[in-house]
Amino acid sequence: MSTRPTDHDPFDLGFDADDDFASPGSDPWRTSAPAAGLGGDDPFADFPPARQSAPPEPFVDLAPAASSVAAIPPALAPIAPSAPIMTAPAPAASQATAPPPVIEPGPSQALAQELLAAAEADMGEAAVPRITIHAFCARAESVALVEAAAADRRMARASASIHPGGLEAAVGYYQNQSTPSLVLVESLDPAPRMLALLDGLAQVCDPGTKVVVIGQTNDIALYRELMRRGVSEYLTQPQGPLQIIRAVSSLYADPSAPFVGRQVAFVGAKGGVGSSTLAHNFAWSMAERVQAATVMVDLDLPFGTAGLDFNQDPLQGVLDALTQPERLDPVLMDRMMVRCGDRLSLFAAPGTLDDDYEIGAEAFEEVTQKIRGAAPFVVLDLPHSWSRWTRQVLIGSDDLVVVATPDLASLRNAKNIVDLVRQARPNDAPPRLVLNQVGVPGRPEIPVKDFGEALGLTPSLVLPFDPKPFGMAANNGQMVAEVAPKSKAAEGIDYLARLISRREAPVVQKASVLSSLFKKK
Numbered sequence: 001m002s003t004r005p006t007d008h009d010p011f012d013l014g015f016d017a018d019d020d021f022a023s024p025g026s027d028p029w030r031t032s033a034p035a036a037g038l039g040g041d042d043p044f045a046d047f048p049p050a051r052q053s054a055p056p057e058p059f060v061d062l063a064p065a066a067s068s069v070a071a072i073p074p075a076l077a078p079i080a081p082s083a084p085i086m087t088a089p090a091p092a093a094s095q096a097t098a099p100p101p102v103i104e105p106g107p108s109q110a111l112a113q114e115l116l117a118a119a120e121a122d123m124g125e126a127a128v129p130r131i132t133i134h135a136f137c138a139r140a141e142s143v144a145l146v147e148a149a150a151a152d153r154r155m156a157r158a159s160a161s162i163h164p165g166g167l168e169a170a171v172g173y174y175q176n177q178s179t180p181s182l183v184l185v186e187s188l189d190p191a192p193r194m195l196a197l198l199d200g201l202a203q204v205c206d207p208g209t210k211v212v213v214i215g216q217t218n219d220i221a222l223y224r225e226l227m228r229r230g231v232s233e234y235l236t237q238p239q240g241p242l243q244i245i246r247a248v249s250s251l252y253a254d255p256s257a258p259f260v261g262r263q264v265a266f267v268g269a270k271g272g273v274g275s276s277t278l279a280h281n282f283a284w285s286m287a288e289r290v291q292a293a294t295v296m297v298d299l300d301l302p303f304g305t306a307g308l309d310f311n312q313d314p315l316q317g318v319l320d321a322l323t324q325p326e327r328l329d330p331v332l333m334d335r336m337m338v339r340c341g342d343r344l345s346l347f348a349a350p351g352t353l354d355d356d357y358e359i360g361a362e363a364f365e366e367v368t369q370k371i372r373g374a375a376p377f378v379v380l381d382l383p384h385s386w387s388r389w390t391r392q393v394l395i396g397s398d399d400l401v402v403v404a405t406p407d408l409a410s411l412r413n414a415k416n417i418v419d420l421v422r423q424a425r426p427n428d429a430p431p432r433l434v435l436n437q438v439g440v441p442g443r444p445e446i447p448v449k450d451f452g453e454a455l456g457l458t459p460s461l462v463l464p465f466d467p468k469p470f471g472m473a474a475n476n477g478q479m480v481a482e483v484a485p486k487s488k489a490a491e492g493i494d495y496l497a498r499l500i501s502r503r504e505a506p507v508v509q510k511a512s513v514l515s516s517l518f519k520k521k
Contacts, residue, residue, distance in 0.1 A: 138166030304349025311477025
C-alpha cells in the first residue's frame, strides 16, 4: 500500500463523477456485482463516523433576517377611521414586542442573509413538467409530505404515486417493473446499508431515470458518495412540501432559461373597482420605482385599457400570441410587445368586438408560461369574468391581488375568490387584498376592519376615493405617479410594488452643489 501524500483530500475516493443511473449493461456502479445485503467493503471505512445526533443549525450565529415586508412610508401611517385615507396595516398594540438587540452582521452573515432573501423571493416560481413520480416512503410523516407536495399547484402536470416500505421496497418493486421519470426513495438505514440497497436499485433502473434520496444523516461524505453514484439529489428530513417541490423542479429546470419570472395577477371582486388601473400603475411602479424589468399583460381581450393607459396603439399584441402559442418564441415575443420604457414592456389587448375570442385554456397556460421567461416580473390584468382559463391563471400565479370596494357585493365575491384560492393553494401565501375607493361621500360603506375580518385577511393597502389624479392620468395616457407624484394613491402603489417584489427602491444619488461648477459647458 502506498503512502498517502500529506495534502491528500480525505473525501477524494479516486472516482470520476460521471456515473448515472442506467441499466447494468451500460453503466455499472461497481466492477463486481454487489451483495444484496450488507456484504462487500464499507466505502466509508476511511471516513469518520456519520453524525447520528441532530446537526447544528447552520445559521445560528446570524443576525435575525430582515422582514420581507417593505418599510411603510410616513404617508401610509394609520389614522382615525373618521377620515379614510390610504393606509397600510400596522401591528396591534397587544402584539408589540421589544426590539431585538442590534447585531452587526459580518460579510459572510450579510451574504447568507442576501441568499436567503433571494431564495424566499424566488420560491415556487418553476412548475414541474409532465413526468411520472414514484415515491417509496419509510415514515408516515414522509407520506403526508409527499401527498401535500403532489397536490400542490406546481405539481399539477406531474403524476405521482406513493408506496410504503422505503428504499428496500423500491428495489423489490422494480425487479419486474419499468422505472418512471423520477424515483423518490426514503431510507432510515445507516450509510453502508443505504449504499448497498442503492447498488441494487441501480441494477434495475432504466436509463434516464432520476433518483432522489431522503435520508436521516446530514454528512458531506455521504452526500458526495451519493452524487458520485449518480443520485440526482439528497434531502435530509424535509420540513415541508415546498422543499420536495423545489428539489424536483430543479432537476427539470431548463438550463438555457436564465430565470422564471414571478407572476402577479390582479383581479377585481366586481366590475368598476379599479383593478385594471391599479395593475397598470403597479407594473409602471415596478419598472420605474423598483427598477425591475417587468412585462404588463392585458388579458381582457375585448375591453382591455392597457393600451389607452400607456398611450400605445400596437399593431400586434397578446391576441396574436394566444392564437399561435406554439410559434411564440423570444424573437416573436419581442416583436409583439411594445416598449413603454427601459424596463417595461406591454402585451396589449385588442380592445375591439370584432371577434368572439373563443380561446382554450391550454393556449392561455402556454402563453403565460412562455412570457414568464421574458422578465423577472410579469403582471397580469385579468377581466371580471369566470372561465376555466381565469381559474387556472388565478391558481397558477405566484402572487394574487384582489381589488375590492367596501360594499356587500365586493365582500361576497372577494370571499369566494379567497376561499377558492386558499383551498387550491395550501402551500402558498394567501391573496393580497386592496380596498379601493374608500370614503365616497354619501355612500354607506362596510368598515375596513370588518371587511378584512370577514375574509380572514388584513388589507395590504387601503386607497381613498380620490378621482382627480386617476381621471387626469387616464385622460392623458399617463400613470398616476406621473401626473400626481405626491398623491396618496401614487405613494400607496409604490408601497404595494415594494411589498410584493420584496425590494426597496434604489437610493437616488443627489448631485453635489459643487458638481455643477466643474461640469463642462
